[in-house]
Amino acid sequence: MEWELKKKSINSEKESLNTAAVDFNNDLQQKLIEGKKESKNFWGIVLKTLVSFSLLFYLGSKLNWQKFFSYCQSIDLLFLGFAFLFCALQTILSSLRWKLLLFALNIPIRGWTAFELAMIGKFFNAALPGGTSGDFVRIYYAMELFPRNKTAVSVSILFDRLIEGVVLLVLGSSFGLLFYRQLNDQPFLQKAVFFLLGLTLLTLLFLATLPMLLKFGIKLSQRYLGKWKRVEQVLTDIVHVLDVFKYCYGRILAACILSIGVHLSAILMFVFVSASLHMHLPLWLLAVVMVEITLIVSLPISISGLGVREGAVVLLFGSYGINPELALGFSLLSFSVGILWSLIGGLFFLTWKKNKKNSVSLPT
Known part of the structure; x- marks a missing residue:
């Protein structure tokens, strides 16, 4: 025993x-x-x-620094102030667009809260590598704000960015094609327009086939990932959210209109930045440049797009006959306006925790 x-x-x-x-x-x-x-x-x-x-x-x-600093000394601060206002308008319109998409999902949120999260996203877009890192931070705080609707709010933010990206490509391609005849002496810009058109068509094709791809992913997860039911559940929730958006024609149209406002505000910001440097550039060129810069900055290959953005602007403006000193000044000044607005978003980040409890609006 x-x-x-x-x-x-x-x-x-x-x-x-x-x-x-x-x-x-x-x-x-x-x-x-x-x-x-x-x-x-x-x-x-x-x-x-x-x-x-x-x-x-x-x-x-490669620059003539004496010429570069002479351009900097001639900056018109009044025009630069208008550029800052249109930079702010982009965030206001984009936060309204996201609020509209959440409303379609029956998720109530105050307009100020949506603006706060948009500003926090702006801050981290500037602070982290790439131009879309802030969206993942915004998703994190949105899921924390709506713990019962984590997948829905995450998809709403990604869908919000998808709408903005599609409208951006369509606008850039449209401006480029409308004024294509004026690019006979600028083969580089012609190639940029064709690149935008091809990317637009591929994006629209992806958007049209996205529900089918997700349903195919659900079948694959059921067959090969039986142990990880969470993957299947997430994909199913995403399909459900997209189905809800599919039948909200009016709200999706309104979101697209707001996206047009966002991009027109960005173009007008560029207009006033160029005016502050006494540059006389056609609106369509600034539209194409804005699209190209936005796409390049979104690639996570540099810190806040620095260097990559400037190189792209110098190439695009150089093909139109603008000297590199002025092109670099335009790029750095545009970046400075955007980074100043993004740093204001840091204040929203610091105060977010204190205000989070009062962020969700009560259903009426």
Whole structure:
């Protein structure tokens, strides 16, 4: 009897030791994975910083700095102030668009709260690599705000950006095609217009086939990912949200109209930035440049698009006959206006936690 009790005690100790060893291995593996992710993120930021400063250094080595500073000294601050106002108008209209999409999903939110989250997104778009990083931060806070509708609010933000992107491509392609004859002496700009047109068609094709692709993904998850039911549930929720949007024609049309307002505000911001530098550029050229810059900055290959944006502007304006000093001044001034508005978003981020409890509007 005593021997059996000792045997059971030894077996129990072995099981506890094995459990502890398994837990230790799991913890160790988790820490290694987290360490690899942190190391990857660190080196990713280092690489993006090198890309930004390498491109800026290269552009700077080609400039006549005396001419560049003479342009900077002649900046008209009144026009620059108007550019800042239109930069602010973009955020106001985009927050109204997102509120409209949430309303279609029966998720009530105050207009001020939608604006706060839009400003927080702006701040992190400037603070993090790429031009869309702030959207993921906005998704995080939106899910925290609506814990029962995490998938719906996440999809609404992504769909909001998708509408903005599609309207952006359509506007840029339309302006480019309407004034294509004026580009006979600018082959680079002609190629840019064709690139925009091709990208627009591919995006519209993707949008048309998106529900079918998601349903196909659900079938694949049922067949091969049976253990991870969460994947199937998320895909099903996304399809449901898109089905709701599909039958809200009026609200989607209104969201597209607001997107047109967002992009026209961006174009007018560029108009006033160019006016502050005493540049006389046609509206259609600024529209095409705005689209190209927005697309390039959204790529997570540099810090806030620095260097990549400036190189693109110098190339696009250079093909139209604008000297690189003036083109670089236009790019840096546009970036400064945007970054100043984004830094104001940092104040919204700092006060967000205090105001979160009063953010959701009560259903009427």
